[in-house]
Amino acid sequence: MFAFTIDEKIELRLHEEHHAEELFALTDRNRAHLGRWFPWVEHTQNVDDTLKFIKGVRRGYADNEAVLTSVWCDGNIAGTLGISRIDWNIGSGEIGYWLGADYEGRGIITRSCRALISYAFDTLKLNRIVIKCQPENTRSSAVAKRLGFSYEGTLRESAKHNGKLHDMEVYSVLRRERSDAPR
Structure with a gap:
């Protein structure tokens, strides 16, 4: 099972079916906040919709197409983060993320x-x-810039x-552009 400890408070874990209620509750509490940026919010109307999402991302992980995780902070689901649209021919993937409003501004997404x-x-x-992000989503573009991605x-x-x-x-970053990449 994929689990990644970021620090003493933050952990990334593969989505699990028994967390569907908690993930849906976070989505529902943050509907207006998330709905500004994500079209999937309007289609997530109940726990079954979230369960369907979890089952789909677990299939994607099993099929080696994506690594989508729950972001856990202080023992609670704070949001999601993952790599999707993996193209193994060119070695490329797309990172996507969101946090509940109460978790923003603490560096959780940047560190994760x-x-x-x-x-x-x-x-x-x-x-x-x-x-990728909408130009108006300045918090998301700031994450990309902090991480050294190029526009x-x-x-x-x-x-x-x-x-x-x-x-x-x-925004993108190449392996050779990492500050710790071998020269």
Whole structure:
């Protein structure tokens, strides 16, 4: 089972079916907060929707297509973080994340991403990690910048959410660009 200790308070764990109620409750409490950025929020209406999500991401992990985890802080689910859209031909994956509003601003995502990126490069042997976010999501783009990702550009009107088309900024980091990469 995948579990990754970040520090004494934070841990990443694969989603488990018996956590569906807790994950749904976090999503439901943060519906307005998350709904600004994520189209899946409006389709997550009950625990069964969250359970379906968990079963899907566990299949993705078993099929070697993704590593999607719950972020645990002080023994509670605080959000999610993972690598999806893994393309083994080019060694690329996309990081996505969210936290409940009560957990933001504490460096949880930045520290967790740093650990997951190391796992992606060192264990999965990926070469490129991508983060995409809407330009208005300044907290998310700040995470990418803090982690040393390079801004690649903006995919204009490439996502649809709340009935509107949205631009998506693309940030990436290559294995050789890591500060601890062998020279």
